[in-house]
Amino acid sequence: MKNILRFLKKIWFLNFLRRIFKATKLYNKKYVQILKWGIKSREDTNFTYDLTDTNILFLAQTVSVVTQKDAKEILGYINEARNDSFLKETIINAIKKSSFRHVADLEINFGRRLGWYAFIRAMKPKIIIETGVDKGMGSILLCAAVLRNKEEGFPGQFFGTDINPEAGYLLTGKYSTVGKIIYGDSIKSLTEFDGPIDLFINDSDHSTDYEYREYLTIRNKLSKDAIILGDNSHGSNKLSLFSSETGRDFLFFHEQPLDHWFPGAGIGISFVKRTPGSSL
């Protein structure tokens, strides 16, 4: 049998087919997922999905390294958001009332935004900015974290920016009491914004030049221990570059969507390394 296989491998075309089949085996599942998504989902941009269990654990451990908080505590925050049925109900109601319901799914999953949430719960920041809010999925989630912190005695305020006057329609109910959307070009809004910013999330215009200009605009408005999260970092080195130029550390978390064809994006994390024992 071994000899037959060895002989067949010497025939170039048969070996070509065997190698191509081996390589595509990894991707064939994706076609099934694409078909399922094509039928079940209505989304055409900014896709939503949950993360695999292992990826959730890696996310918790990544946030733990940056914030110097126990990974179990971080995992608790992540699951707090995943299991928040009131938050999900509020989002579903906002989708149903919106004129965009034909392009939105009613199964609510936050993907890598769970990391954003965990940072707020761990850091207890006073001022959070997310540039580019789109529907407001990230914004309402972040405001949920701000509200939880407030209940625990750590008040904070969320600001989102977007150039689209229809953006942010999911930020409703009690969540909108701690969040505000500033409409207009992000760089202009950031220029007019008074610091200090404790947590900054870049997710607006995804050109690398614009991304970098956002970092330059907020550079002198950051608080001492501020953390910057980049939603462009799966395809851009700008946050990594900015971190090197400003003496900050940089990490990248790659998300792994659960049962979805999208290969996943990630979270670029720019932070100031703390000395052992001093947590945020």
Ligand SMILES: C[S@@+](CC[C@H](N)C(=O)[O-])C[C@H]1O[C@@H](n2cnc3c(N)ncnc32)[C@H](O)[C@@H]1O
């Ligand atoms: C990828 S979406 C944001 C997704 C959102 N952060 C979330 O969690 O779902 C990008 C958003 O950036 C906005 N945008 C694009 N260029 C912008 C600019 N120059 N200033 C402000 N917002 C901008 C778009 O209107 C869009 O809503």
